[in-house]
Each structure stands twice: as structure tokens, then as C-alpha cells.
Amino acid sequence: MKFGVNHSNLYLTAMETDSDKILEDVKNALGEVATRSHFEAVKAKFLGTNGVFRELVKNIAALPKEKKPAAGQAINICKGEIEKIFEAKLAEIEIGEARASLGDVPDPSLSSGGGEIFCHPLRKIRSHTIEIFSKLGFSVADGSEIETEWFCFDALNTPQSHPSRNESDTFYFRENVSLGNVSKNGDERYVLRTHTSTVQIRTMLHSKPPIRILSPGRVFRKDTMDATHSPIFHQCEGLVVEEGTSVCDLKATLDFFFTELIGEGCETRMRPSFFPFVSPGFEVDFRSKNIGKLSNRWIEIGGCGMVAPNVFKNCGYESGSVTGFAFGVGLERLAMLLYGIDDIRLFFQNDTRFLKQFSMPML
Numbered sequence: 001m002k003f004g005v006n007h008s009n010l011y012l013t014a015m016e017t018d019s020d021k022i023l024e025d026v027k028n029a030l031g032e033v034a035t036r037s038h039f040e041a042v043k044a045k046f047l048g049t050n051g052v053f054r055e056l057v058k059n060i061a062a063l064p065k066e067k068k069p070a071a072g073q074a075i076n077i078c079k080g081e082i083e084k085i086f087e088a089k090l091a092e093i094e095i096g097e098a099r100a101s102l103g104d105v106p107d108p109s110l111s112s113g114g115g116e117i118f119c120h121p122l123r124k125i126r127s128h129t130i131e132i133f134s135k136l137g138f139s140v141a142d143g144s145e146i147e148t149e150w151f152c153f154d155a156l157n158t159p160q161s162h163p164s165r166n167e168s169d170t171f172y173f174r175e176n177v178s179l180g181n182v183s184k185n186g187d188e189r190y191v192l193r194t195h196t197s198t199v200q201i202r203t204m205l206h207s208k209p210p211i212r213i214l215s216p217g218r219v220f221r222k223d224t225m226d227a228t229h230s231p232i233f234h235q236c237e238g239l240v241v242e243e244g245t246s247v248c249d250l251k252a253t254l255d256f257f258f259t260e261l262i263g264e265g266c267e268t269r270m271r272p273s274f275f276p277f278v279s280p281g282f283e284v285d286f287r288s289k290n291i292g293k294l295s296n297r298w299i300e301i302g303g304c305g306m307v308a309p310n311v312f313k314n315c316g317y318e319s320g321s322v323t324g325f326a327f328g329v330g331l332e333r334l335a336m337l338l339y340g341i342d343d344i345r346l347f348f349q350n351d352t353r354f355l356k357q358f359s360m361p362m363l
Contacts, residue, residue: 019078022052026082030089036139039093043086044210049243053079118355122234122347125335126216129236132260133214136253138238141213143199145192145220146173150185152193155201156277157310170194171220192220197277200239200326204315209322211241216331227343234331241307241317241324247280250304250325254284258301262338263290270304278305278326291337299337302329 029042046052053075060071130140152158153165163169173190182190199215216236223229240249251270258266270282284302289295304327309319332344339358341347346354 019074022046022078023081023085026085030085033089033093034096036093036097039086039090040139046082047079047086048210118352119358120347120355121335121339121341121358122331124358125331125338126234126236128261129216129257129329129331129334130214132257133238135260136212136256138212138214141199141203141215142217143193143196143202143215144182145218146179146182146190147193147198148182148184148190149188151198151201152191152195154188155185155311155314156197157308157314158276162276164194169222171222194221195219195328196235196237197326197328200237201311201315203239204241204312204317209241209243209317209324211239211324214238225345227345230332230344230348232348233344235328236331237326237328239307239324239326241322243322245306245323245325247306247325250306250327253325254304254327258286258288261334262286262288265289269298273303275303275305277308277311278303279308281305284327284329292340294337301333301337302327304328 026042026046029045030039033039033042044051048054056075060068060075063071130138149165152170153162158164171192175189177190179190196215196217196219199217200213203211203213214236215238217234218232219235220232223231225231238253240253247270251268254268254270258268266286266288268284268286270284273281273283275281282304283300284304285298285300287296287298291299304325307324307326312322312324313319332347335341335347336344
């Protein structure tokens with residue numbers, strides 16, 4: 001939008017006209033929105049880094065100095081009105097998501113099961129984690145538990161010599177297996193995914209920044225079952241790809257998550273480490289006074305780092321055009337620390353004596 005620099009009053013009048021048009025455009029665009037991903041795309045169009053308001057702000061520079069405050073105020077008023085419209089639409093979407101997650105209306109003639117609902121501790125920690133990150137604008141992205149070597153390893157900058165690619169560590173399908181609903185990059189083999197980073201790769205291949213996703217899910221690694229190890233477990237990984245993100249943003253995100261999850265006074269620290277898909281990479285530790293006998297000790301809880309350039313390259317992003325960070329935590333590990341569980345096998349045994357400890361009263 002261009003406005004004459006020598007007719008300031010006309011500029012302001014034109015801005016008011018354009019503001020009304022933008023408000024109408026926002027309402028029309030949101031009228032067709034039914035999902036959170038579509039909502040975020042529309043929001044980025046109007047309020048994002050390259051959105052409508054960034055163009056309006058640029059035009060202010062061409063105004064005489066004495067007219068700039070009035071122009072800025074007019075833009076802020078319009079922006080505030082649009083933000084209210086987006087907030088109302090997001091609330092509508094969240095209500096729809098909540099209703100969908102509840103499923104069909106229960107049959108009142110069925111037994112109540114003794115007046116208790118069992119809430120599995122993994123579901124409980126998963127839901128709480130999603131709730132916390134949703135406050136930071138993250139949306140949940142799901143993916144197939146069956147993946148291919150390229151998405152699980154190559155796209156994530158993992159070399160052929162890496163130990164995780166050995167058949168002693170990863171569950172491989174036979175070479176002649178064909179699955180039509182899991183796309184390949186080439187002629188690689190199918191595997192059971194070893195992490196949910198595969199969801200991040202598929203998201204970046206089909207989406208452009210800005211991206212803020214959380215990918216919780218079940219993963220698989222060849223391991224002997226004991227009190228602290230399992231061949232099946234759950235991860236929750238996060239990815240942010242936006243212009244100008246830094247390690248400071250990563251640290252602030254983790255600080256917010258652990259403070260919300262565990263409580264005030266929780267501290268985090270990041271120690272340099274190596275992961276092929278991030279550079280630099282870090283191990284994450286936390287310390288809290290609210291976790292029983294483990295209080296006030298540094299405890300390793302996950303990994304994180306800035307997304308490696310090769311990963312962006314593999315996803316078709318232009319070199320140097322964006323930055324981003326990724327992080328991951330194990331949901332079993334979080335649940336064991338928070339709920340005082342000392343044996344990972346309890347999560348998978350369906351023992352009602354264990355599950356009853358996480359029951360909720362029927363309302």
C-alpha cells in the first residue's frame with residue numbers, strides 16, 4: 001500500500017479506509033477457518049513478519065516527522081482490533097477441539113465403574129505438557145510410527161556409521177516390505193521410528209516458516225526391558241523455525257516449560273553435547289526443591305540445540321534464510337520424576353492397583 005508523502009491528512013484518511021477493509025478481510029478469511037493450522041496461516045498473513053501490518057509500518061517512514069505519531073497510533077488501534085478478532089476465533093477453535101477430544105456422549109445406563117476414572121500417568125503428563133506449550137503458540141503435529149531410514153536418519157544429518165543405525169539398536173522391516181501410506185525419499189528401508197523428529201522433517205518439507213510444533217508420540221528402540229529401560233517409550237519433541245531465533249529463545253522456552261510443570265524455583269542449565277541434527281547441541285538438566293528425595297540435585301532430562309544447517313538444506317530451506325531450535329524430553333522420565341515412580345514397566349502392565357493411584361472422582 002502506497003500513500004502520498006506530501007498529503008499527510010489524505011494519508012491518514014486513506015489509512016482509515018484501508019483499516020476498515022483489512023478488518024473486513026480478516027473476518028472473511030477467518031470465516032473459512034476450522035483448524036488450528038489454518039488459523040495460524042491466516043494470522044501470519046495479517047500479523048506475521050511479512051504480514052499486512054509490517055508493510056504499513058514501513059510506509060510510516062515516508063511521512064513528515066510531525067505526522068508519524070498519529071499514523072502509528074492509527075495502525076496500533078487497527079492492529080488491536082484485529083488481535084481481538086483472532087483471540088475470539090482461537091477460543092472458538094479450542095472449544096471445538098475440546099468437544100472433539102471428549103468423543104461421543106456417554107450412555108448414562110452404563111456402569112460408572114465404581115465412581116472413578118483412571119487417568120494413565122503418561123496421558124496425564126502428555127496433556128499437561130501440551131497445555132503448557134500451547135501458551136507459547138505451539139500446535140501438536142502427529143506422524144506415523146512406521147518411518148523410513150531417510151526421514152529417521154539421513155534427513156536428520158545422521159551418518160551411516162552412527163551407532164543408532166545398527167540393526168542391534170533399531171527395528172528394521174524386511175527389505176521387500178511395501179507400505180503405500182508411508183512415503184519414501186528413495187529406496188530406503190522402513191523402520192519403527194526411534195524418535196519423533198521424523199514429524200519435524202515432514203512438517204518442514206510441507207510447510208514454510210514460521211513453525212512452532214510439538215510432536216509427542218510413541219517411539220521404539222531395541223533395548224532390554226528392566227526398571228529403567230524399555231523398547232517402547234514416549235517422547236515429546238518441539239521445533240521452532242522463525243527468523244532470528246537464538247539459543248536465548250531456546251533457553252527461555254525451556255525455563256518457562258519446567259517452571260510451569262514443576263513450580264517456581266525450578267532451574268535449568270544446558271551443557272554442550274553432540275547430536276548430529278543440531279549445532280550447537282546441549283544436554284538439559286534441571287534442579288528443583290519440589291521432587292522429593294531428588295530435590296536440589298541437577299538431573300539430566302533431555303537434549304536440545306539449534307537446528308543444523310544440513311537439516312534445513314535437506315528440507316529445502318535456503319541456506320541462512322531461517323534459524324530454529326529443537327528439543328526433546330522423555331515422557332516416562334518426566335512422569336517417573338514427578339510422580340515418584342521407580343519402575344518404567346508399571347506404565348505398560350495395566351495393573352489397576354497402579355492406575356488407581358491416578359484416578360479422578362466422577363463428577
